[in-house]
Amino acid sequence: MKFTVQQIAEYLHGSVDGDPGVEVNTFCKIEEGQQGGLTFLANPKYEHYLYETKASAALVNESFKPSQEIKLTLIRVPDAYAALASLMQLANSFTQKQESGVDKLAFVDPSVKLPEDCYMGAFAYIGKNVQIAKGCRIYPHAYIGDNAKIGENCIIYPHVTIYHDCEIGNRCIIHAGSVIGADGFGFAPEADGYHKIPQLGNAVLEDDVEIGANTCIDRAAMGSTKIGKGTKLDNLIQVAHNCTVGQHTVMAAQVGMAGSSHVGDWCMFGGQVGLSGHIKIGNKVSLAGQTGIMSDIEDGSQLLGSPGMPVREAFRSIAMMKRLPEMSKRLDKLEKLIEKLSSK
Template structure:
């Protein structure tokens, strides 16, 4: 395990106190003990440090913690993540293609990969160096997976889809299922073959039981660095920009385009064929039915600027009392009218 000095070198952070202490574990303030490092990102929680028996704390400049070694840096939350990676983020040693995995002889396998039992790898699949396929992963014919990916158990990738480097896919996600396309034929629905693919660029993360449909023709595209939470639905021919966040249970209908650095809140729905600008936030459970400009926050169904929505939903709550006001006004006007006419 590393010393506090070693962690500081890794982070480019400053040590205050004994840098030779060996750190075994990251732990929350309340449960940290000797050998643990903890962190304070929010000054509100500084008081809790008094009682801790932790060995060190990650903290912003300008604070004092008597008796506690400090790792001082500008972004304790990011430092916390990096220390956690240093302490707990080791990749297991590669195990090769294990007994009980079925790999087609035409597949091209990089070095230092692991393919667990129960995986099925189709024809002409390419798997990059250092990638791990956990048990039960299925890669249909022609799939490409880049280097240093973690493809968790039960992930199912259909024919021809392409996954970049350092992509993480949580268990049960489906990549490349048929888009939902049918042509009415007068009686019912005729299936439109979905002959496109899905492309996930580098550093994308895909949550558990997510569904990303292949394009009808062309590509359903998730760009570099985007993170997708569990149970999200991405329909055919959608494009998601770079470094965008899709929170759990979001649904995005066909051919819509979401920009870079957006955040789409949980359970929100986006209609098809719309365009969301860069740096836009959509609140949880919103229903967005038309294009949204860049850099703003939207809420509600149909979506509106968040401030408008706050006012509108406060007003909805007060509607019953407003209704009473309106009927009392109605009565007072009737009386006034009577009075005025009588004179």
């Protein structure tokens, strides 16, 4: 499909800088621009590509002021990244194939009441008394344990395991290999070894949660491990038993939360962040990649390092660390000077 830049600008309520008749038929990254491609500029780090890209048009922020001559047509919108999301969703809705129906190789327990509109692939397994709302797409090899509840319009990709009694909200997406509701890591140490503490709670995902691939969200020992509405977790993340994560929080891959730790709303964690157990992270907290946190953190904090320090302080300490050998030499020199002065 082809669209003119004019058509796209109208759809986005944006304005055109340049030839509005230019046609585009695909999306492309700014550093891999091609004719007929629509690209975007959201990260200023990539601005220099804009002056050399072969793309035919680019989405930019309204406020963007080019520092050089531009060859392609610009579409100005309030937020270039949000506009891109909206256009790509539109494109996706045109091209995405929507499987439907229950494959004859799926296993669905007779106790399950199937919604009218759903897809269940070959080798999908739906256990006893599972409740599935309409519009769900359950891919091949997905496993949904007994008594689990799945909300409307969820997508459960291959090899996802949802343990018994867990609850998934509406419009959730769970990528391949993720495990929702495995036993929390609870053992009582005794002289002859560790005795298992049965994990009698469950795991609950609220509406609009997206979980990446091979991520693990353990069930609670008692009560629920909870992921709040609109929160997005990337791949290979560990959420231990009895943790709670608030709303609209995003965590990059390989983050680990130890048991009974709590994260607020609108937080942003970089990859490989680690949280100790039994701590509370406030709202709008930003943690850089690999940061380690061992105690409660106030709303709005921006931390880096292990243990985490305020970003400015952390960078200062890092810079200082590099100067340590020099500081040590200055100390040696001072000691000698003083010795000399003292002996005068």
